[in-house]
Amino acid sequence: TTNHLRHVESMATMPSGAGKIPHLNAIILGEALASEENDLIFPSDDFSRQAHVPSPQKYLEMYKRSIEDPAGFWSDIASDFFWKQKWGQQVYFENLDVNKGDIRIEWFKGGITNICYNCLDRNVEAGLGDRIALYWEGNEPCLDGSLTYSQLLQKVCQLANYLKDIGVKKGDAVVVYLPMLMELPITMLACARIGALHSVVFAGFSAESVAQRIVDCKPKVVITCNAVKRGSKVIHLKDIVDAALIESARSGVCVEVCLTYINESALKRGSTKWEEGRDIWWQDVIPKYPTTCAVEWVDAEDPLFLLYTSGSTGKPKGVLHTTGGYMVYTATTFKYAFDYKPSDIYWCTADCGWITGHSYVTYGPLLNGTTVVIYEGAPNYPDPGRCWDIVDKYKVTIFYTAPTLVRSLMRDGDEYVKRYLRKSLRVLGSVGEPINPSAWRWFYNVVGDSRCPISDTWWQTETGGFMMTPLPGAWPQKPGSATFPFFGVQAVIVDEKGVEIEGECSGYLCIKNSWPGAFRTLYGDHERYETTYFKPFSGYYFSGDGCRRDEDGYHWLTGRVDDVINVSGHRIGTAEVESALVSHPQCAEAAVVGVEHEVKGQGIYAFVTLVEGVPYSEELRKSLILIVRKQIGAFAAPDRIHWAPGLPKTRSGKIMRRILRKIASKQLDELGDTSTLADPNVVDQLIALADK
Ligand code: ATP
Ligand code: MG
16 A cells, blocks of 8 residues: 555655664565554554645655754744743753763744743734634533633732732742632633743642651742542642642741632532632632733743652652743644644543643643643543543543553443444553553553554653654554654654664663753752763663564564563563463453562563453463563563552552562562652552462
8 A cells, every 4th residue: 555655665765763664575565564562553544644744755855854953843833832022042052961061952042932922812813813722521420621722821910929929930830739610721821921930749649748848948938729529539739738838838938928718519618628828719819819920031041840750760850841841842742742633632641740731631721722621530440431531521642641551441341432433533642651562452452442552751850841752644544652752853763872773672771862952950969960860871861671673673662671571691671571461361451560580580570450340260360471471582581470459550650660670579668759659558468468
């Protein structure tokens, strides 16, 4: 077919590093489709025809320019935004090499702009004032709301005026502890409007975590709400903030104002503790403020926000993003990775407490004038069909979620999905962890009815936006591969010595250049920034992730390099073994770690969660081991299968292998920092099942 030819031709001219297709003929003849490894899934011709990037050639042309002329490529795109004053002569500056001095990245310096203005005022002025900006769906299926671009702008201005009134100024930090109410993006945008930095703390963190973050950035005001309902549970957020404020005061940081939104559907106003002089009810004051507010114009390199990483690998890092480059990068990646069109209705299930909610609930979509759905509740409440109910209700066209949710809905069975039409869907997306090929297929075949390309977006809090992702419409996909780098990203794979390796290989994933959305420092600790990310391999940004490039140049994330297991000299990525286990029909989820092994150096220890109702048995244990032997090889066969009713996860849904490693090696007194764990009980359950 034409798609096949397009693919083949382009791969042959892929920029260096991607390699060439060694089995060209097999692909042309379609024989390559027969094997698991080369399972290519093509976008339909109809989809490709209408796409922003309709072919690999077009991608290559744009990619080539973005690498050869980054200044030209990015300033052309940046010109579509509103700048009070254009950036200086030099579009960007970068030093990624510790041997050449301090690490420094700057984009569009000297350019004067405001990201809130670009999200709202610019779109209203362009005639989109009456377009819905936010649809809000409450935890209870009967509760919802919406705001047009004009209405959102007014709400943002009211809050911005209040913040200015209480003395919040450009450069000040504001800590935000809110659930997925419209007030969360409103708060972020209001801070951006007046040049204040928001530091959003996911509203599931403990008082201690909130206190740590308050002490770190010393805000004048904390913004929260009285309570939220997730599923059938009511969580008293204001009580948690109260406790955090007592704790931070002990460390000498006194917050003057605690602005509290009353979330009536979760809890009535009278039932919350109150401190006169410090606590303010949102609804009592904000509506009194004017609905217009002058913008604080800032430099492209002025800070926009501070956000902590998920804490999958240890103590979270306070990542700092600046304004101009982040604005251009999130908007551009959003547009291309989801093939965004003005007719789209977009829903991302991430919470604004994570980077995904910053870049791809709030900024990226609103910069494009998108209609965004946000959902307050739990994805399986009142039943596992809720997501598809929401998709049908709002006619969602782009649905972006995480593998952990895909796996859990897959375990609940197809019936819940098939109850709903899902006809509006056209693009799906995944983020957070490698998506196992079997979960990918279920997402593609069952949820997307085999017609919606999946953008498996690899990126990090640090990168601000997508670094590697399929562009739907451009490439045939391979289930579980993040495919190719985004425009302007020189992704390379290096060996232990930091030497780039070409063609088919596996190693450490690094980035060779800066991109506009890159983080500029770790808040208050530039040295840790340099040590963690730029010292491991000089001259490169080191992602911490392992990656394999296959014979066709496709990239496969293999997990964190700290998690790589070395069995008798074979380096095995956790993701590969887990994917093999998850492809077993009775396995719902798996997490693999290495443990010391007398003979092999390291052995493979697998934690396995079974599909609801399946009993543990020796036979099943054997068939799980067998499926890994068959798919990867005997060397990767797990030495131990540990039954796991649940797995320890971060609050953003990622598996914490660090803790599993300690359980596997029975070092129970060394579990370390578990404050970012979603459900600490899981750990006890696992310990209890250790010898079963
Ligand atoms: P911490 O840095 O505190 O340990 P974290 O790395 O989990 O936490 P995030 O910035 O939220 O915090 O997550 C980025 C990481 O998530 C990536 O480095 C990668 O390991 C993983 N990841 C994200 N998206 C993908 C993807 N599409 N495929 C594979 N891995 C992904
Ligand atoms: Mg990380």
